Amino acid sequence: MTKTVLITGGASGLGLELAPLFAKDNYDLVLVDINAKKLNEAKVYLERDYKVNVRTMAKDLSQVNISQEIVTELGETEIDVLVNNAGFGLFGTFATTDWEREAQMLNLHVLTTTHLTKLLLKGMVQRGFGRILNLSSLAAFQPGPLMSLYYATKGYMLSFSEAIANELKGTGVTVTALCPGPTKTSFQEVVSSGTTENKITFNMATAKDVAAYGYKAMNKGKSVAIPGGFNKFLATLPRFMPRNVATSIVRNIQEKNR
Template sequence: MAKTVLITGGASGLGYELALLFAKDTYNLVLVDINADNLKQAKETLEKKYNANVRVMLKDLSQVNISEEIVAELGDTAIDVLVNNAGFGLFGTFATTDWDREAKMLNLHVVTTTHLTKLILKGMVARGSGKILNLSSLAGFQPGPLMSLYYATKGYILSFSEAIANELKGTGVTVTALCPGPTKTSFQQVVSEGTSENKITFNMATAKDVAAYGYKAMNKGKSVAIPGGFNKFLATLPRIMPRRLATSIVRNIQEKNRAD
């Protein structure tokens, strides 16, 4: 029988590129997204291109207890692979950014990612097989002035993923934290909602390339996957230099990109 993957934020960007890879490998797909038009287009394209079995769920993943709603709608459908991809950023100083948007980001990145993982993981462990791919970021390796909560939540996802990956050794279930650098997706539009946009263009990767790297790393069972040699180097810097200096460097990069 074909395996089933559930992808949050699966209707566009990196999530959609991952969906294409899973569909090519004959997975059944459950795509969860907040954008109805994107979900419809993704479903039509995947079904036409790969004759894939695609189920869509229109959900706001920033809502509390949305994970229980998703799992309830899945019913008896066993999820063999979970991809926690959905996310967005917010640019600006913490003292001035909008709390309602920040609360949604915290719920999405931290609560929903953790809760959905917990609910679906139980079945994976019981079956003795499964894969989880959590979208962290290069941002997860250091503090990030002007995007403080985004960096902090991505650090949480990285730490959480590494910890449970260790706990799950020998169970047949693997957990991979994918930590890309700047990636060309709709993130750049979402990050600016209600505030100034952070137009990061330096070291920009394509969603297709990042998805391919993450997909391969997940299938190998790697616990942390950082695409790109330069990004791997950047991830080590906070470990070999004072954190105050690393934080200042990030601040300078953020300010430069905002000015550009």
Template sequence: MTKTALITGAASGLGYELSLLLANDEYNLILIDVDSGKLNEVRTEITKSYSCKVDVMVKDLSKPNVANEIIEAIDVIIDVLVNNAGFGLFGTFANTEWQRELDMLYVHVITSTHLTKLVLGGMVKRGSGRILNISSLAAFQPGPLMSIYYASKSYLLSFSEAIANEVKGTGVTVTVLCPGPTKTAFQGVVSEKTTENKISFNMACPSDVAQYGYNAMQKGKTVAIPGLINKFLATINRFVSRGMATKIVRNLQEKNRKE
């Protein structure tokens, strides 16, 4: 039987790349994004190259109760959920815009958690299903100058690891992908309301990152960190104090901002 995957933030970046991988494996797709133009372009591109069914939903995931709206509009079983949508904001917490940060918390935390809640119970009852949450290398330490982004990604990591343990043995798996800097539209969104943070060090190709995360999801791996440098950076707190790790992150953020 044909299976269905729901992907948020599917119009570009990792969401787009993961949609291609799922289409190649003959999943029908439900693609969700706030950008209607790019979303329809992606649907056209995928339907030209693959035989799967592609439905799109234009939704702002920063709005309350949007997860309910999405699930209520769907009349098929969700076999794979990819919580990919997200964005960043650069600047000191005292000076950044609260509404933008509230939107980020909704997208990264509330809506992702709610979508997971709405599909996970059915997956467990059926004894099958996969969830892929897109976190970040940022999840492993505090992030001065991007405090809410780092904290929300840390939440996604912790949440994913916890529920992955809860569903062990049910036939359902939960994977959290924690990439380092990846060449996507993320940087443009970071700079939308504030000074741009131009990260160039250790920049990864989105198709490679997506493939790594997709393989990890299919294998049922819980935490997926692509790249040897990133794997090392994720463990930096084992070698230095959290205070020192925070200072290192602050220095990197300031350096990248000036470049």
């Protein structure tokens, strides 16, 4: 039987790079994104090149209770794989950044990710099969001055993913937190909405490579996947130095790449 994957933020970036990997393995796709035009373009491309069924939902995933709306519209469609990919960043000091934008980030990264997982997980467990891929970040491993809420929400996503991955052992359902370093996507274009732009380019990976790594790790059932040897090294550093030192280093990197 054909399986179905739901990808949030599926119209561009990592989401769009992950979509053909699933399509090649004969998954039907449900792509959810705020950009209706790009969703339609993705649908045309994927159905033409991979002969799979693609359903699109134009949704603002930063809205409270949007997950229930999505699941209601899915109806009887069973979701075998969930990819919580949608996200954005905001650069600036917490005292000066825009709360409305920050609330959207918190809703998207924390509430929507958690609620959508909650709503779809039960069916996966009942069927004895499921994969969940949560897009966390290398930022999850330490505090991040000048992007404080982004780092904090990605830390939440990592911790949440690891915890439920442990709970789900033996059920046939796995949870993978993908934690890439800087990746060349539209994230870099929107990270600075309303603030000074963050232009980190060091150690920049391509979305295609990160997607391929994450897809392979998900299929292997890894709970945490960090692409790149240097990123793996960076993820371990906070364990071996005082947290205030690690925090100062992150701030220094952020300031140098403004």
